[in-house]
Amino acid sequence: MSAQKQNELQEEQSRVKWIAELIGRKKNTLEKHAGKIESEALEIRRTFWEDVTVNVDEPDDLAETYTSIKQQAELLSERERSQNTLDKQLKTLERLEHSPYFGRIDFHEEGEEAAQSIYIGIASFLDENDEDFLIYDWRAPISSLYYDYPPGPAQYETSLEKVTGQIELKRQFVIREAEIKAMFDTGVTIGDEMLQEVLGNNADTQMKSIVATIQKEQNQIIRNEKSNLLIVKGVAGSGKTSAAMQRVAYLLYRYRNIIKSENIMLFSPNPMFNSYVSTVLPELGEENMQQATFQEYLLSRLGRDFELEDVFSQMEYLLSGSNDSHYDARLESIRFKSGLQFKKLIDNYAARLSSGGLIFKNVTFRKNILFSKEELYDYFYSLDPALPIPNRIQLLKEHLLKELKKRARLEEKAEWVEEEIQFLDKEEFLDAYKYLQDKKRFNEETFDDFEREQKFLSRVLVTQKFKSVFNGVKRLRFIDRKALYSQLFVGEHSVDLPGNWEGIKALTLEELRKGHILYEDATPFLYLQDLVEGRKSNTGIRHVFIDEAQDYTPFQFAFIRQLFPYSKMTLLGDMNQAVYSGPTGSETVLAEDALGIEEKEVITLSRTYRSTRQIVEFTSQLIEEGYKIQPFNRNGSKPRFTLVGESGKLADAVQKSLKRLKADGHKTIAIICRTSNESRQAYEEIGSEIQARLIEKGTIAYEKGISIIPAYLAKGIEFDAVIIYNASSYRDEGERKLFYTACTRAMHELHLFGDGDVPLLAGVDPELYVRH
Numbered sequence: 001m002s003a004q005k006q007n008e009l010q011e012e013q014s015r016v017k018w019i020a021e022l023i024g025r026k027k028n029t030l031e032k033h034a035g036k037i038e039s040e041a042l043e044i045r046r047t048f049w050e051d052v053t054v055n056v057d058e059p060d061d062l063a064e065t066y067t068s069i070k071q072q073a074e075l076l077s078e079r080e081r082s083q084n085t086l087d088k089q090l091k092t093l094e095r096l097e098h099s100p101y102f103g104r105i106d107f108h109e110e111g112e113e114a115a116q117s118i119y120i121g122i123a124s125f126l127d128e129n130d131e132d133f134l135i136y137d138w139r140a141p142i143s144s145l146y147y148d149y150p151p152g153p154a155q156y157e158t159s160l161e162k163v164t165g166q167i168e169l170k171r172q173f174v175i176r177e178a179e180i181k182a183m184f185d186t187g188v189t190i191g192d193e194m195l196q197e198v199l200g201n202n203a204d205t206q207m208k209s210i211v212a213t214i215q216k217e218q219n220q221i222i223r224n225e226k227s228n229l230l231i232v233k234g235v236a237g238s239g240k241t242s243a244a245m246q247r248v249a250y251l252l253y254r255y256r257n258i259i260k261s262e263n264i265m266l267f268s269p270n271p272m273f274n275s276y277v278s279t280v281l282p283e284l285g286e287e288n289m290q291q292a293t294f295q296e297y298l299l300s301r302l303g304r305d306f307e308l309e310d311v312f313s314q315m316e317y318l319l320s321g322s323n324d325s326h327y328d329a330r331l332e333s334i335r336f337k338s339g340l341q342f343k344k345l346i347d348n349y350a351a352r353l354s355s356g357g358l359i360f361k362n363v364t365f366r367k368n369i370l371f372s373k374e375e376l377y378d379y380f381y382s383l384d385p386a387l388p389i390p391n392r393i394q395l396l397k398e399h400l401l402k403e404l405k406k407r408a409r410l411e412e413k414a415e416w417v418e419e420e421i422q423f424l425d426k427e428e429f430l431d432a433y434k435y436l437q438d439k440k441r442f443n444e445e446t447f448d449d450f451e452r453e454q455k456f457l458s459r460v461l462v463t464q465k466f467k468s469v470f471n472g473v474k475r476l477r478f479i480d481r482k483a484l485y486s487q488l489f490v491g492e493h494s495v496d497l498p499g500n501w502e503g504i505k506a507l508t509l510e511e512l513r514k515g516h517i518l519y520e521d522a523t524p525f526l527y528l529q530d531l532v533e534g535r536k537s538n539t540g541i542r543h544v545f546i547d548e549a550q551d552y553t554p555f556q557f558a559f560i561r562q563l564f565p566y567s568k569m570t571l572l573g574d575m576n577q578a579v580y581s582g583p584t585g586s587e588t589v590l591a592e593d594a595l596g597i598e599e600k601e602v603i604t605l606s607r608t609y610r611s612t613r614q615i616v617e618f619t620s621q622l623i624e625e626g627y628k629i630q631p632f633n634r635n636g637s638k639p640r641f642t643l644v645g646e647s648g649k650l651a652d653a654v655q656k657s658l659k660r661l662k663a664d665g666h667k668t669i670a671i672i673c674r675t676s677n678e679s680r681q682a683y684e685e686i687g688s689e690i691q692a693r694l695i696e697k698g699t700i701a702y703e704k705g706i707s708i709i710p711a712y713l714a715k716g717i718e719f720d721a722v723i724i725y726n727a728s729s730y731r732d733e734g735e736r737k738l739f740y741t742a743c744t745r746a747m748h749e750l751h752l753f754g755d756g757d758v759p760l761l762a763g764v765d766p767e768l769y770v771r772h
């Protein structure tokens with residue numbers, strides 16, 4: 001290191017020490033303050049009832065009591081809020097104390113006399129007078145200079161103006177425990193050295209934040225504010241999920257007075273992925289957004305009444321069910337039901353229902369019909385036909401609730417009531433007594449009055465028994481949803497139907513009859529239900545992220561869009577990993593014109609960071625237009641393909657390779673199989689010997705060690721080393737995307753095994769891998 005560099009390093013190191021001291025001091029002050037607030041809150045809790053005047057004798061006293069309790073509760077919650085804010089600040093300070101910043105730019109703003117040094121970290125930090133920024137939050141407008149420009153002319157935008165100037169220096173740091181471990185001056189946007197350092201590490205069971213090394217094109221995604229619909233198409237390992245996570249953090253900062261973490265929603269591919277990404281935001285000092293899989297949403301709405309197939313079982317069927325006599329019909333059914341043509345068919349059908357055809361259920365009580373389905377039908381269609389269907393359904397509901405009350409009164413005189421009263425056990429009797437007393441219907445003396453007692457008990461009993469009927473009506477269970485959806489497949493339709501419509505119809509009706517809803521039917525089913533009953537929209541969500549968007553059909557996307565009417569959307573995905581649509585050839589929302597005229601901004605990422613150059617060169621040849629993928633220049637060994645003579649030897653060969661991978665220090669190793677059945681088999685064969693963990697669709701946590709996992713569940717996740725258990729089992733072109741997804745999970749090493757030919761390797765240059 002030159003003397004000048006040495007000096008600079010020393011200067012920077014003393015600044016780090018100075019800042020760490022300031023942070024330490026600030027922490028002390030805050031800790032004292034936090035302690036004071038905590039004891040105040042404790043004291044309020046302890047004396048809560050002492051300070052409240054409780055008097056409920058007269059209505060005035062009651063009002064006073066209420067106000068007094070409210071005041072105390074407000075005092076307490078105000079203290080608790082301050083406590084939370086302080087805790088959050090303290091946690092951020094702790095992180096800053098350890099590593100205050102990762103970047104510096106010297107920016108000479110036009111019109112100013114000298115350049116200003118801007119230090120960038122995960123949060124802002126001001127000097128003791130709260131005047132000057134000693135550290136800028138990476139999300140501050142000025143920090144975008146760091147990500148967007150090399151030294152030279154540069155500009156950034158604030159909400160008021162565009163600021164131009166020159167970047168005179170750009171420096172990156174690795175700081176741990178307030179010690180500078182590395183420092184680079186860089187000529188490019190974000191220097192390669194730092195990335196080499198980060199990417200060369202072992203894979204982690206939790207995703208890491210990338211704020212120190214965000215790339216320019218990723219920054220466009222993270223800071224995008226204009227688009228209502230942002231679509232990110234990025235190759236495997238290009239940082240789509242990472243960009244999504246930092247974008248959430250950015251939005252929480254940029255719109256901190258408007259958007260909170262509970263106003264952001266992420267749809268993720270599976271439960272394990274949820275836990276994989278769950279530490280990124282807390283690491284950045286933010287709370288996690290809401291997270292769900294689309295399956296969880298479907299289940300929450302259909303799971304009570306139907307056996308709902310999940311997307312993973314659908315996938316297993318597609319990969320293993322080709323001997324089934326319905327296989328071709330199912331494929332065609334999935335294809336058709338994923339598209340907007342089917343949505344149009346449902347729209348037309350719903351429009352026809354406005355004048356006739358709705359199907360109702362009898363409203364019954366103790367097996368007797370209270371209101372017949374015909375009565376419901378007639379009432380519904382007697383209402384003003386100009387009213388939308390959901391409004392008329394509401395009117396019908398209100399009518400039924402009113403009538404139900406009358407019926408319940410009449411029922412009190414029924415014979416069964418008298419009988420059941422006699423069989424009330426002591427507890428039920430007491431409950432009824434208490435209920436009536438609470439309602440101030442009588443006092444102890446009058447309860448002895450037999451007739452009144454009977455009358456009141458009948459009322460309580462009937463009310464209790466009618467509760468489920470009332471609830472059923474409130475939840476619109478008088479609509480025969482299943483019959484309504486089934487009817488969709490009968491009769492004439494004005495849209496183009498697929499060739500095997502009859503086969504699709506037979507298959508769908510048969511499953512519905514059994515109370516099953518296939519995955520491809522779940523969204524259309526709910527869509528129709530919402531058209532009839534009124535939309536269930538979530539207005540609190542302001543931003544929806546859909547990761548692995550290639551796995552969503554245009555129909556599903558249209559449905560999600562209307563679920564969140566006030567929400568902006570960010571979709572992230574890769575068509576080459578469209579594993580679900582692979583075998584069926586069905587449309588995905590990421591396809592070129594899937595969204596038609598919808599206004600959108602598309603950003604493409606073609607540089608990939610996850611895997612070594614050797615792995616990327618190999619995997620790029622597995623897909624069309626793979627030559628467009630740009631590897632990050634990180635070296636490793638070439639992928640290896642081992643052909644074993646017979647399938648019995650696969651397990652032996654894999655075990656040998658595992659030993660070596662472990663000896664080489666790889667901490668997360670995946671044995672990726674084609675299906676969950678094949679994973680289970682592999683697990684049975686070698687699982688216990690190699691202490692592997694079998695990952696299934698319900699698995700929640702990603703852990704270190706060896707995982708045996710079906711390819712479609714490995715989506716979005718990465719491992720130090722990947723073993724493709726039997727590459728020969730991926731035979732069909734439709735499985736190419738699955739195979740590609742599996743291979744691209746590897747960061748440092750990729751080993752493939754096969755017990756025969758691997759047709760999907762046919763197009764790969766033999767120079768790019770080692771064959772045994």
Ligand SMILES: Nc1ncnc2c1ncn2[C@@H]1O[C@H](COP(=O)(O)OP(=O)(O)OP(=O)(O)O)[C@@H](O)[C@H]1O
Binds near residue numbers: 195198235237610717
């Ligand atoms: N700017 C960056 N700096 C450091 N690491 C990065 C950067 N961008 C991406 N990475 C790393 O590259 C790997 C892949 O990133 P990520 O999982 O976000 O990609 P992806 O596009 O979602 O991948 P896939 O579609 O294959 O699941 C991760 O280890 C991530 O930390």
